[in-house]
Amino acid sequence: MIEITASDGHVFSAYRAEPVGTAKGVVVVLQEVFGVNPHIRKLTDAFAAQGFVAVAPGLFDRVQKGIELGYDEASVAQGLDLVKQVGFEHAMTDIQATVDAFSGEGKIALVGYDWGAYLAYNAANRVRGPATAVAYYGCGITDDFSQKRRIPTLLHFGSLDPYIPLNQVTILRARRPDLRILDYPAGHHFNCEERDTYDATATEKAWTTTLLHLTHRLEGAPVVTLTNQGSYVSSGGKDKDKKKKAESVSDDMGPPM
Template sequence: MGESINIPTTRTHCIGGYLARPQGRPKGGVIVIQEIFGVTAHIRNVADRFAAAGYTALAPAFFDHLESGVELGYDKTGMERGKSLVAELGLDRAVEDVASAAEAISSAGRIGTVGYCWGGTVALLSALRLGLPSVSYYGARNVPFLGEKPRAPVMFHFGEKDPSIPPEAVARHRELLPQMELYTYPAGHAFNRDVDPHAYDEASAKLAWQRTLAFFDRELAGA
């Protein structure tokens, strides 16, 4: 369903991206922000699902600034390499890339973001700093930024059994951004990652997907 494209960025360097288009006129555009493992088959599938739901979806390959074609495994080696890459890339550059990606699909209409794990924090920052309505799945790096004034609405999804995001961190979201939708699920970290039987929780993922689509139908398609 999708295709590979190049995305011009603000740092005179193109990065790749996976672009999935809907049939017919798009409801809007969604930037799909990866986990620390790169633009994997799972992330491409997420983009395809948004396209099937009527949105132009683009998953930028953020790591192309450092190394092209990164797709890491969901094991200890992949996790350590992914952590190293996101640390080297930095959140500021990632947010710049989201802005570039949003410009690349601006013809789709109003643009939002959805992000997972590391991408969940990039999605939050996209709402805070770029004014893009965003959905943040289990963003373990969110808390330091919750004091910033949001420029767009955010929806949060968290697993109640996620050791990387304790209840106190979820409570800080509710305390500092009480106007935002926040949902918790009887699941662990990465419960939406359907290619990983150790993480995936089908019931939680399906409910979060329904809520995410409702959010974008309201904030993008309904705008």
Template structure:
């Protein structure tokens, strides 16, 4: 059994936030930062972290919305979505990068460190690939990837997107396919297809994407 706990991370600007940390049973293959959706480090994100720890990674999921509302965690209903969007507008991407960087720094003792993010976290995983000292990044339906397509990744990136996702046009994906170290996969699925708490959950696509993501992390991190 893996073991987990809530810890405090201190960013470079002195701000402290909470984070969910999970260790594998055996010595870690490397470090992995899991970046949340707009719904906080909720049950789904913690299960994602637990699953990658079971696969051998030392995982930290920073609660990047703590800067605006400590302990924020909601479900996938309309109220949760509304509250999440409001918080997203209060917490800048620059501040979130500082929080993610603090998680990366803590995991450096494990050797190589990867990033995996979902929705908002997917956008931040893309940005981290060009800004932070990580070794690889996995992007799940990051809606801002087109807006930040000029941020050339400095490390290998793997992306997973739904062809039925109206939030992310295929033209946005075409903008980042030009980078030789960016590998993108698409699925007959909608936004959020990986999350079993969403109505858009698509188990076959989720399983295939996770298999690909794990293989990528094995190759790039260990």
């Protein structure tokens, strides 16, 4: 765990995971309403294993430090109450502080889940510094038809999610061509192995797409090497001129008989 200081002086904890070798960039993992619990730490470790510096800020620290909740009804109610106590603006302040703290370690992506997905989606337009944002089943996102994206944004939804009906996702997709929106035949929290709504197939598809998206946006598109590119450069393009002359000679069939 590390500590980060926000612009208003608030000091909060963050779980940091390191990649092996040179980092592709930075992934800021934004928590659900259950705190930086084992699931969020596991996701953070997974991003680090794929070559990213990964960090999950403790957004509940403004109310109480070290909160890790389960998934029963009481925990859900407690988590939602903590979300209200923290407030949207304070969450944005702490996300900005996290981005600022890692700005020297490469391009930065925001990846959020549930409440964190809603925060990632909004932070993409409010926080300075991120290069892209990815949001998993964020409630409230489908209500927004006005925020044109400042950075590329990828959204994952479950088509069987009772909290985010598929018709809302369909309308958002039609009205917001600036967003990349994917849906899977799965429910809410389909990416969490500890929930009964976990869906392995949807999780794997979303994970693969997310990694490709992050690698492209943070590390850059792969370099394309042309066949014989080196010999062409060394000849200063003369080989191309020779080819043109040869073609013109071969095309000359002489005078008609």
